[in-house]
Amino acid sequence: MIDPATLPYRPNVGITLFNSAGALFLARRADLRDVWQCPQGGIDENETPEDAAIRELREETGLSEALLLGSFPGWLPYDLPAHLIGKALGGKFRGQTQRWFAMRMTQDDSAINLAGDGSEPAEFDRWEWVMPGDVTRFNLGFKRPLYEKILPVLSALAPPL
Template sequence: MSKDTLLPGFPAPKEGRPYRPCVGIMVLNAQGLVWAGKRDDGAGASDYEYAWQMPQGGIDPSEDPRLAAFRELYEETSMRSVSYLAETDSWLTYDYPPEIVADTRKGKYCGQAQKWYALRFEGDEDEVNILQPPEGHKAEFCAWRWERAENLPGLIVPFKRDVYRQVVEAFAHLTA
């Protein structure tokens, strides 16, 4: 039995390959703006177009998705001063483009199935440390900013835009 079968409502494999179980996190500040990070290309910078995204990451075997959201957020941003606001009713999916399946995912997954969580940031911005993440984690972002939710789909790589539109709509009642 795979870990995805333990996740209620998890989508079925597509074309013989499963979706990678993941979480996505929309972090909102008191003004209803959303935290967005600029992906690090591995050299401490990001020279490619559409480099901005919200935190996301894989769910460990037998891990509760909500706990995975808090863990991933901490590993990527050092944020701990957050509280739970809401989550999507269902898993949102996107498929990897063929070049990503072949080059970076070794054909193991067809894409990602993500459970999205909205969290309220309640700390001081000094808490955010993307350049030196905690516990030896590799930096995934090289810059960050607060952004209006409706702008997010235009900042993310095109193959993730539909999911971002769904997330923005699902959490519209929480944003400015």
């Protein structure tokens, strides 16, 4: 049995992408058919969190651009559930420490391509625009408390235009 306290957190970014109506891009994970989330992913070596956020958005949604509106202050760590320790995230991490960004969609919805840029397997199989107050009606898995913390702050950066 792996002691989670001996494992580090993986540096990661999350992207809350808002459209002009102030709705949030929320997508269903292809591997966990009932769990929804925002785009997110690891930070590569020698990559800034901002650069990682732009790359992850492109990889997971196919979007080539978005307007950076701001970020949640500081890093937010979360631990994996016990049954995922040693399995998820390559078995090397106890969880992730995330930097969350708010971005505004600058392209038409038709630019969204869940196959992303083709550099990675598709992470999502479905997506919706969801008003921030309605996000908790979706199954967010063990990340629900994280979304409850970040959404009031990040959605305030993206009011309807």
